[in-house]
Amino acid sequence: VARITLLTDFGTADGYVAAMKGVLAAEAPLAAVDDAAHDIPPGDIAAGAWTLVRYGTLYPPGSVHVVVIDPGVGSERRALAAEIAGRFYVAPDNGVLSGVLDNASNVRLVAIRNPAAMRSGISRTFHGRDIFAPAAAWLARGESLEGLGPAVSDPVLLKLPQPSRVDGAVVGEVVHVDRFGNLITNIPEAWAARADLRVQVEGRDAGPLRAIYGDVAPGQVLALIGSAAMLEIAVRDGSAAAVLEVGRGSRVVVAPVEKRRLA
Amino acid sequence: VARITLLTDFGTADGYVAAMKGVLAAEAPLAAVDDAAHDIPPGDIAAGAWTLVRYGTLYPPGSVHVVVIDPGVGSERRALAAEIAGRFYVAPDNGVLSGVLDNASNVRLVAIRNPAAMRSGISRTFHGRDIFAPAAAWLARGESLEGLGPAVSDPVLLKLPQPSRVDGAVVGEVVHVDRFGNLITNIPEAWAARADLRVQVEGRDAGPLRAIYGDVAPGQVLALIGSAAMLEIAVRDGSAAAVLEVGRGSRVVVAPVEKRRLA
Amino acid sequence: VARITLLTDFGTADGYVAAMKGVLAAEAPLAAVDDAAHDIPPGDIAAGAWTLVRYGTLYPPGSVHVVVIDPGVGSERRALAAEIAGRFYVAPDNGVLSGVLDNASNVRLVAIRNPAAMRSGISRTFHGRDIFAPAAAWLARGESLEGLGPAVSDPVLLKLPQPSRVDGAVVGEVVHVDRFGNLITNIPEAWAARADLRVQVEGRDAGPLRAIYGDVAPGQVLALIGSAAMLEIAVRDGSAAAVLEVGRGSRVVVAPVEKRRLA
Numbered sequence: 001v002a003r004i005t006l007l008t009d010f011g012t013a014d015g016y017v018a019a020m021k022g023v024l025a026a027e028a029p030l031a032a033v034d035d036a037a038h039d040i041p042p043g044d045i046a047a048g049a050w051t052l053v054r055y056g057t058l059y060p061p062g063s064v065h066v067v068v069i070d071p072g073v074g075s076e077r078r079a080l081a082a083e084i085a086g087r088f089y090v091a092p093d094n095g096v097l098s099g100v101l102d103n104a105s106n107v108r109l110v111a112i113r114n115p116a117a118m119r120s121g122i123s124r125t126f127h128g129r130d131i132f133a134p135a136a137a138w139l140a141r142g143e144s145l146e147g148l149g150p151a152v153s154d155p156v157l158l159k160l161p162q163p164s165r166v167d168g169a170v171v172g173e174v175v176h177v178d179r180f181g182n183l184i185t186n187i188p189e190a191w192a193a194r195a196d197l198r199v200q201v202e203g204r205d206a207g208p209l210r211a212i213y214g215d216v217a218p219g220q221v222l223a224l225i226g227s228a229a230m231l232e233i234a235v236r237d238g239s240a241a242a243v244l245e246v247g248r249g250s251r252v253v254v255a256p257v258e259k260r261r262l263a
Numbered sequence: 264v265a266r267i268t269l270l271t272d273f274g275t276a277d278g279y280v281a282a283m284k285g286v287l288a289a290e291a292p293l294a295a296v297d298d299a300a301h302d303i304p305p306g307d308i309a310a311g312a313w314t315l316v317r318y319g320t321l322y323p324p325g326s327v328h329v330v331v332i333d334p335g336v337g338s339e340r341r342a343l344a345a346e347i348a349g350r351f352y353v354a355p356d357n358g359v360l361s362g363v364l365d366n367a368s369n370v371r372l373v374a375i376r377n378p379a380a381m382r383s384g385i386s387r388t389f390h391g392r393d394i395f396a397p398a399a400a401w402l403a404r405g406e407s408l409e410g411l412g413p414a415v416s417d418p419v420l421l422k423l424p425q426p427s428r429v430d431g432a433v434v435g436e437v438v439h440v441d442r443f444g445n446l447i448t449n450i451p452e453a454w455a456a457r458a459d460l461r462v463q464v465e466g467r468d469a470g471p472l473r474a475i476y477g478d479v480a481p482g483q484v485l486a487l488i489g490s491a492a493m494l495e496i497a498v499r500d501g502s503a504a505a506v507l508e509v510g511r512g513s514r515v516v517v518a519p520v521e522k523r524r525l526a
Numbered sequence: 527v528a529r530i531t532l533l534t535d536f537g538t539a540d541g542y543v544a545a546m547k548g549v550l551a552a553e554a555p556l557a558a559v560d561d562a563a564h565d566i567p568p569g570d571i572a573a574g575a576w577t578l579v580r581y582g583t584l585y586p587p588g589s590v591h592v593v594v595i596d597p598g599v600g601s602e603r604r605a606l607a608a609e610i611a612g613r614f615y616v617a618p619d620n621g622v623l624s625g626v627l628d629n630a631s632n633v634r635l636v637a638i639r640n641p642a643a644m645r646s647g648i649s650r651t652f653h654g655r656d657i658f659a660p661a662a663a664w665l666a667r668g669e670s671l672e673g674l675g676p677a678v679s680d681p682v683l684l685k686l687p688q689p690s691r692v693d694g695a696v697v698g699e700v701v702h703v704d705r706f707g708n709l710i711t712n713i714p715e716a717w718a719a720r721a722d723l724r725v726q727v728e729g730r731d732a733g734p735l736r737a738i739y740g741d742v743a744p745g746q747v748l749a750l751i752g753s754a755a756m757l758e759i760a761v762r763d764g765s766a767a768a769v770l771e772v773g774r775g776s777r778v779v780v781a782p783v784e785k786r787r788l789a
Contacts (some may be wrong), residue, residue: 275563
């Protein structure tokens with residue numbers, strides 16, 4: 001039995017997600033459907049790309065991940081279906097697959113064009129119901145990726161911000177702020193894990209790298225390695241985003257003490 | 264295997280929805296349960312009725328749709344179970360089924376009265392757990408609609424606002440505002456789709472009918488046909504509700520240019 | 527087929543819940559997974575404990591309830607697995623199981639220690655993915671509770687506020703405020719159900735005990751017995767929390783008229 005996940009910016013109250021689930025129930029009745037999230041900020045493709053990476057490969061091969069964050073719906077943007085390392089992905093061609101395509105090998109990618117894999121009478125505003133859910137059902141039933149449409153070799157990719165090494169320091173940025181106000185950076189563990197380094201966010205000191213929240217007092221800022229093996233800045237029992245008043249895009253510097261002027 | 268959907272105004276944090284799921288797991292262990300939405304505004308029967316129409320018939324026949332938006336819980340209002348075009352619905356008799364009953368043929372409707380289909384010790388405040396979930400499990404197990412109670416012929420129906428034709432123009436109103444701030448009207452595609460017409464919302468011009476969001480610049484207002492085949496007013500990459508400062512009940516006029524004084 | 531429920535304070539947008547679901551899909555592919563709630567206020571252990579009681583025992587024996595509200599993640603706090611009256615619970619040892627452990631007999635409790643029941647490379651910040659979801663999968667597959675680790679006899683328990691009888695009156699407090707603004711108290715039905723009593727919240731009169739919301743006019747405050755068989759204070763078609771400007775911890779007195787000075 002295939003498992004299908006749904007990631008959207010639809011919220012749930014309007015029934016758009018339920019409409020997709022109805023299509024899946026009708027067209028892939030044996031599949032199990034998991035809600036990933038529906039509260040991605042409206043149109044925030046980068047946020048969706050980030051979230052998808054958190055769970056995509058934790059699901060077993062054969063799973064089908066549907067992503068509908070689609071501000072360009074109705075335009076000429078393509079609808080994509082992909083197989084990456086044995087999992088399937090269905091999404092608009094707007095960069096939302098950037099995270100899972102990044103550094104991936106073993107990728108097959110097609111544009112969804114086969115009318116037999118779509119609902120009849122496709123709307124101009126709701127391809128989640130009319131194209132993406134039917135395509136997911138198609139894959140969940142075990143029909144072929146290639147049957148959905150022609151191969152694609154040039155998917156839209158977001159330019160994901162990369163950390164850099166500058167004069168002995170590492171300069172990165174906040175790429176995600178989570179519900180707890182944790183500031184998740186694009187600086188990997190291997191670049192940050194050295195005892196003589198200190199972390200700064202927009203010029204404010206976050207101290208040396210700590211192991212756990214409990215290493216500082218409640219309310220204090222700390223830097224640690226988060227669950228994605230990236231440097232995070234947090235506040236114990238609080239919100240680093242609120243305390244430091246920073247957000248996505250904020251500059252993060254990891255440097256030996258004597259390099260702190262860089263921040 | 265039957266599929267059961269849940270639509271409520273309960274939110275999830277209080278455990279009321281989970282309590283209903285527990286009852287379903289105990290009494291219909293083979294059924295699959297889909298969350299439709301739990302963030303309908305508290306007590307907003309019209310919003311629930313609107314949302315239910317978005318997905319009710321997309322589910323396959325045999326599905327059981329549970330709707331618990333129930334400000335009159337504990338009073339003499341009846342608990343209903345219905346079969347409409349092969350799908351089952353379980354809900355309080357307060358109008359929340361109006362949308363799916365509207366123009367429906369092939370309707371069977373009963374009042375839930377059979378104690379064998381309820382939990383023992385029914386509370387005065389939580390019929391979702393004590394009456395509606397058990398009734399849904401009853402139907403999902405394949406037991407009969409008539410077994411739940413006596414036939415009903417006079418369900419409570421909301422007076423849904425209808426568009427009208429006035430002196431060559433169409434006058435309707437906003438019936439739903441979605442998460443994106445799209446203003447969804449009660450004017451059907453067939454009444455709005457003519458090239459010489461312009462759309463106005465509370466006297467403000469929304470232009471002629473467009474095909475897709477991409478037909479205007481970001482931030483601009485446009486009118487288009489939405490996924491329910493009704494006229495919608497939107498802002499590309501933005502919220503029409505916020506930009507135009509209008510909401511449910513706002514007046515919408517579709518008229519030839521020379522009739523615009525009607526608005 | 528086992529059923530697994532998830533209760534967290536993670537929200538959904540960050541993908542943490544989806545990551546747990548991915549682990550469950552990989553490690554217990556036949557289990558059905560229900561979302562209980564993910565919008566518990568961040569770190570609010572008491573709220574989680576309260577919510578869990580609402581549904582824990584409504585699920586059938588063999589169900590596995592996962593609770594991850596875990597501000598102490600990464601510290602020395604233990605990870606617990608329990609069997610209580612035939613249902614399984616997996617949670618951090620921080621008191622979040624207090625409600626279901628309270629007055630429970632037939633409890634087996636272990637500390638999760640077996641590396642074979644965990645993901646390899648456990649993070650310091652996300653035991654939901656690395657420890658709790660794998661342990662839930664372990665139990666859902668029918669493997670033994672004792673196989674997870676050694677027995678525990680001293681779980682952390684919250685000091686749940688208890689009502690008291692004072693000079694002929696009952697004094698309790700608000701222990702939960704739900705989405706509707708209902709004030710749920712720790713005063714059981716048997717202590718409040720007497721015709722000559724009146725209810726007060728922080729010194730403000732909520733009247734005698736009523737049967738249903740419909741017993742007062744819209745907008746009026748009333749006291750009634752809620753779905754947990756506890757005294758609740760509500761406002762018909764409104765929010766008691768907003769109208770009375772009170773919340774969790776507020777003092778509630780049930781007293782004969784002549785005792786009202788107690789409040």
